[in-house]
Amino acid sequence: MKHRLAVIASFGILTISARAQGQVKQVAKSVLISAPVPQNTFALAMTAAHPPQTQSDAPTDTTSTIQLTLKQAEALAIKQNPQISVGRLSALAARQVTREARSALWPTSSVDLTAVDARDNSRITAGGLNNPIIYDRAAAGANVSQLITDFGHTSNLVSSASYAAKAENQNAMATQQQILLAVDQAFYGALQAQALLTVAQQTVSARQTVTDQVQALFDNKLKSQLDLSFANVNLAQAKLLLLDGENNQKSALATLSSILGYDNLQNFALVEDGETAVAPPASINDLIAQALNLRPEIRALDFQFKAAEKFHNAERDQLLPSIRALGAIGDTPVRDPVLSNWYATAGVNMDIPVFNGFLYPAQSREAKLREQAAQERLRDLRNRISRDVRSSWLNANTAYQRLSVTQQLLDQANLALSLAETRYKLGLSSIVELSQAQLQQTQAQISGAQAGYDYRLALAVLRYQTTGI
Numbered sequence: 001m002k003h004r005l006a007v008i009a010s011f012g013i014l015t016i017s018a019r020a021q022g023q024v025k026q027v028a029k030s031v032l033i034s035a036p037v038p039q040n041t042f043a044l045a046m047t048a049a050h051p052p053q054t055q056s057d058a059p060t061d062t063t064s065t066i067q068l069t070l071k072q073a074e075a076l077a078i079k080q081n082p083q084i085s086v087g088r089l090s091a092l093a094a095r096q097v098t099r100e101a102r103s104a105l106w107p108t109s110s111v112d113l114t115a116v117d118a119r120d121n122s123r124i125t126a127g128g129l130n131n132p133i134i135y136d137r138a139a140a141g142a143n144v145s146q147l148i149t150d151f152g153h154t155s156n157l158v159s160s161a162s163y164a165a166k167a168e169n170q171n172a173m174a175t176q177q178q179i180l181l182a183v184d185q186a187f188y189g190a191l192q193a194q195a196l197l198t199v200a201q202q203t204v205s206a207r208q209t210v211t212d213q214v215q216a217l218f219d220n221k222l223k224s225q226l227d228l229s230f231a232n233v234n235l236a237q238a239k240l241l242l243l244d245g246e247n248n249q250k251s252a253l254a255t256l257s258s259i260l261g262y263d264n265l266q267n268f269a270l271v272e273d274g275e276t277a278v279a280p281p282a283s284i285n286d287l288i289a290q291a292l293n294l295r296p297e298i299r300a301l302d303f304q305f306k307a308a309e310k311f312h313n314a315e316r317d318q319l320l321p322s323i324r325a326l327g328a329i330g331d332t333p334v335r336d337p338v339l340s341n342w343y344a345t346a347g348v349n350m351d352i353p354v355f356n357g358f359l360y361p362a363q364s365r366e367a368k369l370r371e372q373a374a375q376e377r378l379r380d381l382r383n384r385i386s387r388d389v390r391s392s393w394l395n396a397n398t399a400y401q402r403l404s405v406t407q408q409l410l411d412q413a414n415l416a417l418s419l420a421e422t423r424y425k426l427g428l429s430s431i432v433e434l435s436q437a438q439l440q441q442t443q444a445q446i447s448g449a450q451a452g453y454d455y456r457l458a459l460a461v462l463r464y465q466t467t468g469i
Contacts, residue, residue, distance in 0.1 A: 068268045070187050073260060077183045080261025084179055087172035094168035098161040104154045107146040112330070114139050135339065141330020148348070150322035156314035163307035170300035177296065177468045179259065184460040186259050188453045190252035191270055195449040197245035203442050204238040210438070211235045214431070223431075230431040234438055241442070277403060277455055280396040280462060284389070291389045291466045292382060301381050305374040312367035318360040321352045385465070392462040399455035406444070406451040413437075413444035 078084055118134035125132060147154065214231040217223035250265070257266040281287060292298060329344040353360065420437035423429040 065267050065269045067271055069271045070184065070273060073183050073187050073256070074180050076260045077179050078176065081179050081259065082261065084172075084176050087175035091165070091168040091172040094161075094165035098158065098165050101154070101158045101161040104147060105158070107144055109142060109144045111142050112140070114141075115334075135336040136334070137332055137336065137339070138334035139330055139332040141328060141343070144327040146325045148323040148325055151317055151320040153314050153317035153320065153322070156310045156317060160307045160310035160314060163303045163310060167300045167303035167307060170296040170303060173468075174296040174300060177464060181460060181464045182259050183256075185457060186252065186256040187270065188457045188460070190249070190256050190268070191272065192450060192453040193245070193249040193252040194270070195453070196446060197242070197249045199442070199445045199449055200238065200242040200245035203445070204235070204242050207231070207235045207238045207438065210434070227431040230435050234435050237439075238442070277400065277452070279400055280393060280459065284393050287393060287462070287466045288386050288389050291385050294467050295385055295465075296468065298378070298381060298385065301374070301378040305371065305378050308367070308371040308374040312364065312371045315360070315364040315367040318363065319353060321350050323348065323350045389462075389465045392458065392465045396455070396458040396462045399451070399458040402451045403455055406448045410441075410444040410448045413441040417441045 115138040116134065116136060118136050122134055123132040124130055124134060211228075211231040211234070214223055214227050218225065218228045253268055254265050256268060257264065260266070325346070325348055327344075327346045329342075331342045332339060333341070335341065417437040417440070420429065420434045424431065424434045
């Protein structure tokens with residue numbers, strides 16, 4: 001209650017003192033120097049995005065500054081980011097699976113060396129069906145087996161593995177594009193954080209000037225304690241904004257360093273491309289058509305569906321016979337006298353599956369269901385990509401429109417601050433009006449600094465959603 005009465009009394013004193021300020025206008029003009037209006041338009045924030053760093057905000061992990069453009073950042077990410085390496089290695093491994101499946105179409109051969117010492121007149125009489133006679137012998141020979149046909153089973157397995165390898169290639173490409181989008185987001189995020197830090201630094205400088213002026217007026221009994229308190233509050237708020245800006249700038253650089261494959265914070269000096277903002281494409285239908293034709297995620301799922309289709313055919317073909325050509329040749333230098341010193345044989349074997357507990361029909365049905373699931377995933381992905389392209393296009397258009405609106409907001413905020421300073425200087429308004437004008441200008445500067453980078457990022461997302469980065 002005492003605090004509220006003190007505030008009311010202070011405002012009453014301010015009202016009474018305003019009448020007397022007409023007598024001291026000339027003195028006030030000689031003391032109060034108009035606070036400089038910081039030129040914090042978006043263009044200035046972009047060109048002044050890299051002021052000299054103080055000891056408090058300089059990264060401590062590195063000692064040298066690295067000049068970095070967006071294209072250089074993307075090239076570094078492709079070279080150093082481990083996720084891109086994982087995708088590339090997975091694609092290479094998938095190619096070997098295709099070779100593994102194709103190996104069944106090639107002949108197989110083996111060399112055997114055999115030596116047997118048998119008991120005289122002994123026979124193998126247990127353990128299943130076998131040749132019961134054992135001879136003392138030492139022999140060497142080779143066996144060859146060649147698949148003649150299994151009526152499509154192996155060829156379908158090869159095709160399935162080939163489509164799976166192509167899907168992995170597309171997945172690797174999708175991973176690379178996702179990382180490049182993350183690089184763009186981190187790069188523009190770091191530029192935005194630096195621009196906001198510049199706004200915070202200029203805001204602290206401007207409010208420090210106002211505080212010093214009000215302090216001088218207060219010392220000369222020309223302003224009240226309330227004016228000085230408001231000025232100090234505004235200065236403290238600006239310093240808090242500066243602390244947040246310094247922290248966000250370091251955090252953005254840490255994020256960018258991590259995406260580029262560094263394990264510690266790099267002291268990057270980001271260089272902008274300087275391109276003029278252009279409006280997004282007008283036709284959304286053309287963008288959706290491009291996305292459905294070019295997105296690697298769709299191609300990957302399409303290849304996975306084809307792989308599942310071929311695998312289903314291979315599982316179904318297990319019910320069919322398989323025919324193999326067999327051959328063996330060898331020499332038996334140590335043998336029973338009744339045996340020939342060498343042997344050679346050739347033949348054809350047909351393996352006809354009869355019954356195995358319904359294993360093959362169950363495997364075929366499982367493969368068919370997985371094929372249908374892959375087809376539904378592909379359809380769902382096409383719907384989601386169509387939605388994402390439309391959403392990113394709308395976001396890009398909104399961000400483009402915000403560029404002009406935020407510039408108008410900043411112009412009006414600068415004008416309002418200039419008028420508020422003049423009115424306060426002439427004793428026609430209170431410190432509350434001046435503080436409100438300062439706050440509105442700071443908010444307009446922040447919105448202006450954010451709008452430009454938000455639009456660039458929206459364009460990057462739109463490009464990723466349609467044709468890839």
